[in-house]
Amino acid sequence: MKTFTSVKDLGDLNAALKEAFEIKKNRFAYKALGENKTLLMVFFNSSLRTRLSTQKAAMNLGMNTMVLDVNQGAWRLETERGVIMDGDKSEHILEAIPVMGSYCDVIGVRSFAQFENKQDDYKEKILNQFIQLSGRPVFSMESAIVHPLQAFADLITIEEYKTKARPKVVLSWAPHPRVLPQAVPNSFADFMNEADVDFVITHPEGYELDPQFVRGAPIEYNQEKAFKGADFIYAKNWSACQDEHYGQILSKDRSWTVDTEKMQGTNNAFFMHCLPVRRNMIVTDEVIESPQSIVIPEAANREISCEVVLKRILESL
Ligand code: CP
Numbered sequence: 001m002k003t004f005t006s007v008k009d010l011g012d013l014n015a016a017l018k019e020a021f022e023i024k025k026n027r028f029a030y031k032a033l034g035e036n037k038t039l040l041m042v043f044f045n046s047s048l049r050t051r052l053s054t055q056k057a058a059m060n061l062g063m064n065t066m067v068l069d070v071n072q073g074a075w076r077l078e079t080e081r082g083v084i085m086d087g088d089k090s091e092h093i094l095e096a097i098p099v100m101g102s103y104c105d106v107i108g109v110r111s112f113a114q115f116e117n118k119q120d121d122y123k124e125k126i127l128n129q130f131i132q133l134s135g136r137p138v139f140s141m142e143s144a145i146v147h148p149l150q151a152f153a154d155l156i157t158i159e160e161y162k163t164k165a166r167p168k169v170v171l172s173w174a175p176h177p178r179v180l181p182q183a184v185p186n187s188f189a190d191f192m193n194e195a196d197v198d199f200v201i202t203h204p205e206g207y208e209l210d211p212q213f214v215r216g217a218p219i220e221y222n223q224e225k226a227f228k229g230a231d232f233i234y235a236k237n238w239s240a241c242q243d244e245h246y247g248q249i250l251s252k253d254r255s256w257t258v259d260t261e262k263m264q265g266t267n268n269a270f271f272m273h274c275l276p277v278r279r280n281m282i283v284t285d286e287v288i289e290s291p292q293s294i295v296i297p298e299a300a301n302r303e304i305s306c307e308v309v310l311k312r313i314l315e316s317l
Pocket of ligand 1: 048049150274276
């Protein structure tokens with residue numbers, strides 16, 4: 001594996017899940033694989049889970065890790081070619097990326113959407129420059145439009161908790177005070193569309209996700225109807241994706257907050273969220289603290305999803 005941005009990079013999804021569960025039984029089984037290999041994690045944005053779980057996965061595999069917070073302690077980077085660099089940006093990403101590549105064997109990149117225009121974000125400009133210029137395998141640690149390590153961990157969690165062969169999984173938009181990217185719901189849809197689940201998306205009108213990720217999955221604009229018979233509720237906020245409203249907040253309607261009454265309309269569903277979560281905006285205290293909430297094991301599985309990805313990258317070096 002040379003890049004990881006999509007479910008397709010995993011190939012056979014059942015084989016990837018089998019590998020994940022084997023690794024979970026003995027996460028140090030491949031410790032020799034990463035000996036004398038260095039992972040560089042580059043963060044353009046904040047993180048708790050990705051930072052820690054990726055570092056832990058790399059350590060499980062015997063790798064050395066380096067972390068660069070681009071906005072704290074590094075030179076400010078210019079990302080556009082042709083710019084006259086007479087401002088506060090001291091270094092161009094076109095030099096910085098190959099330099100970073102010269103110090104490591106594998107690179108993980110976190111770089112959120114800029115929300116200036118959809119085309120630029122959906123081209124994954126920063127991530128793709130790392131892929132093209134670093135000379136190293138590169139994986140997304142949440143980039144402008146995808147978060148595949150999260151979605152793979154979500155699928156592992158669903159596999160662990162499901163009580164029927166083909167569970168109903170509902171991705172539900174929920175309100176949030178700030179503009180958030182579509183990366184998590186995009187990758188969740190990307191994975192669910194390939195998994196053995198009945199996948200339904202629910203959101204207010206105007207919050208349609210990009211068709212390349214929805215891929216014909218049913219959209220139900222009535223949240224209560226969507227929740228009927230659900231085995232898993234995956235709540236997430238995202239900003240509008242349509243060209244004319246790209247990156248805008250169209251609604252903060254708290255009638256979409258996941259509460260106990262709504263969960264009672266499901267098939268005793270498990271509650272999932274990628275975290276961090278805004279309590280009593282996305283989900284009530286009662287639901288996230290209930291026995292059906294699996295947000296903590298879901299976050300713990302980030303270590304496992306990342307270890308599978310890093311193992312496959314190391315095997316390809
Ligand atoms: N879910 C997730 O990616 O969390 P962080 O932003 O804390 O890494």
